[in-house]
Amino acid sequence: MLKFHEALPLSLYIHLPWCVKKCPYCDFNSHAASGEPLPEAEYVAALVRDLEFALAQIWGRRITSIFIGGGTPSLFSGAAINELLAALHARLNFNPAIEITLEANPGTTDSEHFHGYYAAGVNRLSIGVQSFNDDHLRALGRIHDAAAARRAIDAASAAGFDNINLDLMFGLPGQTTESAIRDLEIAIECAPQHISWYQLTIEPNTAFYSRPPALPDEDRVCEMQEYGQVLLAQHGYEHYEVSAYATTGRRCRHNLNYWEFGDYLGIGAGAHSKLTDAGSHCVRRHARHRMPLSYLQLAGTDAAVVSGQTLSKADLVLEFMLNALRLVHGFAPDLFTQRCGIPLEEISVPLGEAQARQLLERDINKIIPTARGRRYLNDLIACFMQDQETAV
Amino acid sequence: MENIRNFSIIAHIDHGKSTLADRFIQTCEGLTDREMQEQVLDSMDLERERGITIKAQSVTLNYQADDGTTYLLNMIDTPGHVDFSYEVSRSLAACEGALLVVDAAQGVEAQSVANCLTAIDQNLEVLPVLNKIDLPSAEPARVKKEIEEIIGLDTGQTIEVSAKNGTGVKQLLEQMVRVFPPPKGREDAPLRALIIDSWFDNYLGVVSLVRIMDGELPVRKKMRVMSTGRDHEVTEVGVFTPKRTPRQRLRTGEVGYVVASIKEIDGVPVGDTLTLAEQPATEPLPGFRTIQPRVFAGLYTVDSSDYESFREALGKLRLNDAALHYEPETSQALGFGFRCGFLGMLHMEIIQERLEREYDLNLIITAPTVVYEVLTTAGETLYVDNPANLPERDKISELREPVVQADILVPQDYLGNVITLCIEKRGRQKRMQYLGNQVSLAFELPMNEIVLDFFDRLKSVSRGYASFDYHFLRYQAANLVKLDVLINSEKVDALSSIVHSDHIQRYGHALTAKIKEFIPRQMFEVAIQAAVGSKIVARTTVKALRKNVTAKCYGGDITRKRKLLEKQKAGKKRMKQFGSVEIPQEAFMAILHVGKD
Numbered sequence: 001m002l003k004f005h006e007a008l009p010l011s012l013y014i015h016l017p018w019c020v021k022k023c024p025y026c027d028f029n030s031h032a033a034s035g036e037p038l039p040e041a042e043y044v045a046a047l048v049r050d051l052e053f054a055l056a057q058i059w060g061r062r063i064t065s066i067f068i069g070g071g072t073p074s075l076f077s078g079a080a081i082n083e084l085l086a087a088l089h090a091r092l093n094f095n096p097a098i099e100i101t102l103e104a105n106p107g108t109t110d111s112e113h114f115h116g117y118y119a120a121g122v123n124r125l126s127i128g129v130q131s132f133n134d135d136h137l138r139a140l141g142r143i144h145d146a147a148a149a150r151r152a153i154d155a156a157s158a159a160g161f162d163n164i165n166l167d168l169m170f171g172l173p174g175q176t177t178e179s180a181i182r183d184l185e186i187a188i189e190c191a192p193q194h195i196s197w198y199q200l201t202i203e204p205n206t207a208f209y210s211r212p213p214a215l216p217d218e219d220r221v222c223e224m225q226e227y228g229q230v231l232l233a234q235h236g237y238e239h240y241e242v243s244a245y246a247t248t249g250r251r252c253r254h255n256l257n258y259w260e261f262g263d264y265l266g267i268g269a270g271a272h273s274k275l276t277d278a279g280s281h282c283v284r285r286h287a288r289h290r291m292p293l294s295y296l297q298l299a300g301t302d303a304a305v306v307s308g309q310t311l312s313k314a315d316l317v318l319e320f321m322l323n324a325l326r327l328v329h330g331f332a333p334d335l336f337t338q339r340c341g342i343p344l345e346e347i348s349v350p351l352g353e354a355q356a357r358q359l360l361e362r363d364i365n366k367i368i369p370t371a372r373g374r375r376y377l378n379d380l381i382a383c384f385m386q387d388q389e390t391a392v
Numbered sequence: 393m394e395n396i397r398n399f400s401i402i403a404h405i406d407h408g409k410s411t412l413a414d415r416f417i418q419t420c421e422g423l424t425d426r427e428m429q430e431q432v433l434d435s436m437d438l439e440r441e442r443g444i445t446i447k448a449q450s451v452t453l454n455y456q457a458d459d460g461t462t463y464l465l466n467m468i469d470t471p472g473h474v475d476f477s478y479e480v481s482r483s484l485a486a487c488e489g490a491l492l493v494v495d496a497a498q499g500v501e502a503q504s505v506a507n508c509l510t511a512i513d514q515n516l517e518v519l520p521v522l523n524k525i526d527l528p529s530a531e532p533a534r535v536k537k538e539i540e541e542i543i544g545l546d547t548g549q550t551i552e553v554s555a556k557n558g559t560g561v562k563q564l565l566e567q568m569v570r571v572f573p574p575p576k577g578r579e580d581a582p583l584r585a586l587i588i589d590s591w592f593d594n595y596l597g598v599v600s601l602v603r604i605m606d607g608e609l610p611v612r613k614k615m616r617v618m619s620t621g622r623d624h625e626v627t628e629v630g631v632f633t634p635k636r637t638p639r640q641r642l643r644t645g646e647v648g649y650v651v652a653s654i655k656e657i658d659g660v661p662v663g664d665t666l667t668l669a670e671q672p673a674t675e676p677l678p679g680f681r682t683i684q685p686r687v688f689a690g691l692y693t694v695d696s697s698d699y700e701s702f703r704e705a706l707g708k709l710r711l712n713d714a715a716l717h718y719e720p721e722t723s724q725a726l727g728f729g730f731r732c733g734f735l736g737m738l739h740m741e742i743i744q745e746r747l748e749r750e751y752d753l754n755l756i757i758t759a760p761t762v763v764y765e766v767l768t769t770a771g772e773t774l775y776v777d778n779p780a781n782l783p784e785r786d787k788i789s790e791l792r793e794p795v796v797q798a799d800i801l802v803p804q805d806y807l808g809n810v811i812t813l814c815i816e817k818r819g820r821q822k823r824m825q826y827l828g829n830q831v832s833l834a835f836e837l838p839m840n841e842i843v844l845d846f847f848d849r850l851k852s853v854s855r856g857y858a859s860f861d862y863h864f865l866r867y868q869a870a871n872l873v874k875l876d877v878l879i880n881s882e883k884v885d886a887l888s889s890i891v892h893s894d895h896i897q898r899y900g901h902a903l904t905a906k907i908k909e910f911i912p913r914q915m916f917e918v919a920i921q922a923a924v925g926s927k928i929v930a931r932t933t934v935k936a937l938r939k940n941v942t943a944k945c946y947g948g949d950i951t952r953k954r955k956l957l958e959k960q961k962a963g964k965k966r967m968k969q970f971g972s973v974e975i976p977q978e979a980f981m982a983i984l985h986v987g988k989d
Contacts, residue, residue, distance in 0.1 A: 198943040198944050199943040200943075201942075201943050201944070218938050221938075222939065242941055242942070242945070243943055243944060255946060258945075258946055258947040264947055266947070272947060272950075272951075274947065274950075285951070318954065319950060319954065322954060322957070323950070326945060372915070374941070375939045375940075375941070376915050376937070376939065376940045376941075377939075377940065378940040378941060378942060378957060378960060379915060379940055382957060382960070382961050385957065385961055
């Protein structure tokens with residue numbers, strides 16, 4: 001039986017599924033808007049119904065962060081976001097220091113949008129820049145150019161935002177180490193508080209997967225990463241997760257909650273939740289219907305929840321490690337017990353194996369991936385995967 | 393008995409034997425059209441996929457001849473591949489006649505020649521027939537001439553058929569009942585039945601295909617297996633039409649099956665004689681000569697806990713495959729397994745596939761090798777079927793390899809290519825004879841040069857037209873050495889091979905390069921070396937993987953990331969952990985791919 005001694009922190013994820021067009025590398029639940037005006041008001045109403053339906057599952061718990069992701073949430077007006085956040089505030093218990101992030105695409109935003117979001121209570125922006133090189137942006141199928149990205153960053157600051165993340169990719173089709181580093185230098189000049197710098201990976205069910213572009217070779221990509229990490233450190237961006245870098249005190253609390261295996265409720269089309277029920281000693285995952293129009297109809301009913309799964313002990317161990325080992329500074333041993341409800345002794349065998357293979361270090365206060373463990377993170381995580389035969 | 397005709401069909405692969413068999417079944421209405429699957433006789437999945445016949449099968453048909461008589465035709469199927477000539481002679485032992493099917497476009501092939509000579513040796517009436525006469529490229533006159541020149545059969549009465557569209561099939565059946573003699577045998581003598589084949593059925597136990605030589609075999613009597621003296625009650629006898637059709641008894645001259653609820657898999661050995669317990673025969677039938685496997689390889693389960701089920705599976709396969717030999721062996725690299733002997737490479741592949749498919753085993757097979765004869769300095773003669781067991785060099789006085797004679801038939805256009813190939817394989821030409829359009833070649837070749845890829849190479853240099861058959865001649869001294877493979881400086885016994893000393897350098901480089909292709913990049917560099925004794929003759933490395941990290945992972949998509957990792961891990965299931973290096977199954981067979989591209 002799983003034993004939970006204290007409540008897990010809880011975040012709220014809100015999915016807005018529409019984009020101007022689908023990018024060839026994107027495997028998120030996004031749908032090209034078909035030219036007609038978006039059903040903003042209907043969708044906000046559906047989200048509120050969905051939340052009310054889910055309230056019983058999180059009753060009384062305090063929300064530490066909200067993340068409005070997509071799709072392209074910045075297709076929604078400031079007014080719509082305002083209405084949404086007001087409705088949430090009226091129904092939920094917000095932590096006074098709550099972090100509220102919204103994802104913005106430089107191609108869909110102007111000064112008015114940013115003022116609206118800020119006024120609505122959004123206090124963190126994540127801007128999907130991806131690159132400052134117009135050739136690369138075209139290859140990625142982005143709807144904006146480098147100049148638009150810079151204008152968006154300036155407009156966001158002018159609107160009052162002082163907690164901004166830039167999403168940036170490397171290992172792009174045709175990219176050299178020089179141009180990857182140049183991208184980072186420009187990003188650093190813009191002085192955001194946080195940079196998510198991640199390697200382009202070709203995911204199944206994307207346009208790139210069916211027609212793969214020519215990517216730089218592995219040695220080149222590793223070179224980019226090594227130079228880039230030095231540059232980011234020199235400018236005060238601390239590396240705290242595989243692809244996340246932050247200035248002091250500006251780590252993304254919402255994402256940290258994922259990586260520290262906290263709870264989250266996801267509302268909106270295709271949103272995923274992971275919720276711990278200390279009373280019934282179990283942890284459940286479920287997801288909402290992916291298609292926006294069906295979601296609009298079904299939100300607020302059982303039928304909007306399409307898949308549900310109670311996690312086994314083996315699932316919990318693996319999923320905890322899949323997240324927590326991404327953290328550069330590792331995690332406290334207590335965190336495992338607190339988040340999984342399982343005593344640490346139960347995983348002493350795989351912990352020992354990972355240590356013996358020099359992928360992991362531990363002392364009384366910390367369990368932490370070694371430099372080698374960070375480099376071969378998938379091999380490290382695989383230590384915690386039970387064989388199918390033994391799991392049955 | 394006068395109206396029984398027992399016959400086999402001899403044909404090269406693709407010459408249309410199975411199609412012709414199907415046509416016979418249809419003509420005699422053994423199956424309704426609805427039941428008529430393509431090539432019903434090849435019943436194992438594997439056979440149908442590969443389009444070849446592996447095991448003997450029999451079908452009993454009623455044929456209404458033009459003279460008004462109804463004949464009982466027992467057709468015993470035979471395999472067509474060079475590896476299975478032993479099975480052919482077993483099938484022939486149950487017959488009085490053999491139909492030699494020759495493709496009217498391709499002409500005579502070496503394997504058919506060999507099988508035909510076996511049939512003539514066993515005093516069978518051999519009837520040649522030309523198939524695929526419907527093909528535009530058919531040349532009946534030329535092919536008939538080949539049959540006369542190469543095999544020495546008269547083709548004056550030879551019928552031309554197309555099994556595909558049915559032309560000539562009726563005339564052929566008429567000719568068969570006229571030409572093939574009826575079986576002989578004493579109906580009133582005590583029962584003597586020859587076991588042609590046995591296999592294990594999960595519901596019935598052991599099922600045996602038998603030919604009644606003398607007497608009769610009724611149901612519900614006690615039968616005796618003559619070699620063991622054990623008695624079993626006969627629970628069912630019958631024939632395949634090709635559906636399993638129970639009968640009250642099998643009579644003299646007939647071919648059918650016997651079930652006696654025998655559960656032990658070695659209870660009814662192929663080649664043995666059955667008699668009746670109440671009135672036993674005094675002398676068993678001659679049986680078959682035992683067959684020597686020529687190619688040996690180590691078979692291991694990836695998961696060591698499967699060892700017992702692996703042993704059981706081998707036992708079941710061995711029941712109707714007398715050519716499969718196995719005995720336990722241990723490898724430092726692979727743990728407990730079996731050293732298995734096979735007739736040839738195809739036989740080995742088929743056994744592997746059957747084990748994996750029918751018994752759900754995950755296997756690693758080491759590189760196949762032939763049996764070497766070693767004269768030690770102490771004056772002993774040893775036979776070594778595993779390179780890892782070769783004595784140290786200073787203990788060997790002489791190392792001898794098996795030499796075979798290969799008889800090859802090839803159209804003139806490809807003669808040069810074939811000779812070049814044979815010389816590359818250390819062959820010595822013994823004979824060359826022009827026969828019509830084809831050339832008949834005889835070469836002496838070291839057997840280890842032909843077991844691996846000779847057949848494939850021969851086919852590719854002759855665009856598929858050359859064919860060959862081989863038989864063992866003798867052991868012959870040769871300058872051979874053991875080549876070891878070291879992975880991260882540790883010797884992997886399962887990767888050792890015995891190589892001619894002239895080829896060490898070239899072979900060592902090719903082998904290490906091939907192994908490299910199969911070993912995935914891992915967290916550290918993997919050095920692959922080939923060595924003779926302590927001397928390294930080739931070296932290559934698999935570079936370390938730079939990193940293995942998932943770039944992006946946020947809450948929602950965790951299920952997908954998980955599946956990805958689980959897939960990565962599943963891919964490693966077919967790998968064997970050796971020290972810290974993971975070696976996939978295919979690497980142990982790298983030797984087979986040396987020199988292929």
